[in-house]
Amino acid sequence: MKQHIELSPNALRSQIRSGKIKFGGNRKLKIYGLLHCSSGKRMKQENRVFFKSEKEALENNYRPCGHCMREKYKQWKIKENCLHP
Helix, strand or coil: CEEHHHCCHHHHHHHHHCCCCCEEEECCCCEEEECCCHHHHCCCHHHEEEECCHHHHHHCCCEECCCCCHHHHHHHHHHHHHHCC
16 A cells, blocks of 8 residues: 555556556555545545555555445445444
């Protein structure tokens, strides 16, 4: 997991192009999603983090975005409701 404020604009673009960054997340809300998500683009830079994979995001206890990852969010929600009825 990498924080946005720790990356220069050039480093960020380079890591996205090379595939080292594939998902973005909100550090405070613990939500991850696709880089092109309009919800993710509105968040403050100091709250934005990046992941190389979904696995990495899930390992850090982030949940899928309900906007750009609707199906994965629905699956997460069902699983969450089963764990905490």
